[in-house]
Amino acid sequence: MNNRSTPELIALALQGDEEDETAWEAIRELRERGGDEVFQAAVTLLHSESSHERGRGTDILAQLGGRKRSDALVTKCADEVLSALSTEQDAAVLGSMGAALGHLRDPRAVAALQPFEDHPDADVRMGVVMGMAPHRTPAAIQTLIHLSRDRDEDVRNWATFSLGSLAEEVDTPELRDALFDRLTESDAELRGEALVGLALRKDPRVLEPLRRELEGNTVIILAVEAAQALEDVSLLPLLLPLRDGPGEADSFFRAVLEEAITHLEALTR
Template sequence: MGTIIERLIASRSTQELIQLALKEEDNDTVWNYVAALQFRGDREVLDAATKLCASRISEERQLGANILGQLGIPQRAFPEDSLAILLEMLEKESDPLVICAIGIALGHLEDARVVEPLLLLKNHLSVDVRFGVVYGLLGQENNCAIAALIQLSSDPDFDVRNWATFGLGSLIEIDTPAIRDALWQRLIQEDFNDSKTYEIYGEALVGLANRKDERIVEPLIKELTSDIVGELAIEAAEAMSDFRLYPALVELQEWWDTDDGALKRAIENCCLPSEC
């Protein structure tokens, strides 16, 4: 726990933290207050968050959902209570930002019961709602949840597309032709040269590498031998463990300057039989 959060917990009451969070305009500072409430995680905080979730004011409902998402972290407190409150909210909530907060909170709870109600919102006109749906479905291995993530991996919005691709590629181990096809579409449709959309491209690369899809060998070698190599390409090479990548990885050592051990691990995994 960071010292800022520790100080807040020690010096502020639950109601003071809530009022500070509601008045604060800086988002990072707001989340410091939320984190302090979450770490406190006692019955008083649960009751206060429950009251916020029933408020007529959307900002208060949003704060209540944010608190419940990770109440008690790192040791979860009142998960069943939190789930029940959030699911009840989802049934009647109309504010897109509040629905987004509920979806994110449900994602943190990692409960299969969130899937069905979230699926009802996957085609919502609001990008904020669709993002909440994606986050809420992350890690779920239900076939309908996976189908929704596949659909949302081609969403017009960058963040929705990005998180859906990450969810399909790295947060589940299921390997199906439909998942591979969705990841491949992101690989061929995202702009490799755009620093923003490269993240989606890279997540697709990693997801296909996790599934040992040999179609990525050629584009991966192309990137590894180019002037700009993303960290996700190194992660993909490590996961792919294909000896055809070895020469490009060894050559990359001459200028790669990210010292996190990833390149070394990738080289070891892709080592040529004659070189190992």
């Protein structure tokens, strides 16, 4: 990819559907390449009559410049996305714009995305979650709390993760209650995100639900991480059989489990 010209990469970025791997390889190369030529090409796409092209322009601007991008470039990209957001109607593009603003971490995104929190399309509401995730203002947290109760499971999951783990430094009764409400979810991962969030805040209500998760037939990594975060040594007898007893677990699970056991054992000394 790095031997191709910018116009060639743009052409590749526009091929296929939204998940086309070659297109995404081209987008990643354009992001890393950066520069005014790529910026202008992305802005041109952003104002295209084609929703597919507008989405791809958004995807490029989201991380233009890679890890070495300057604050000035980030602001320029955010300016373009925010301006286009105000008139965009396509749900897929709106979702991409929300995700892009999350990467750009521009504080103006909070007010710009709030009107979309109840959009009928789940992709748009997911974009709102992504755009709000880096921010810790009351408005951003309130929006994430609202979306943690969304009718779409994936939206609830990402909003719960954003509140529980990403916003670890924020601790309010309303946020804790929002996490607690997710402990009745049928999806284990979603419950796990809520467990971790409550455990990080040392909420005593999480102890019994966490015990039930650790006693279940299938224990997920998030439950083990929650046990470590809660730092309640009464959970050690539930962790040790996971390490020493029968059952299958991959190497990553075993590493997380060993770390949690070591951490809790150290608290008993």
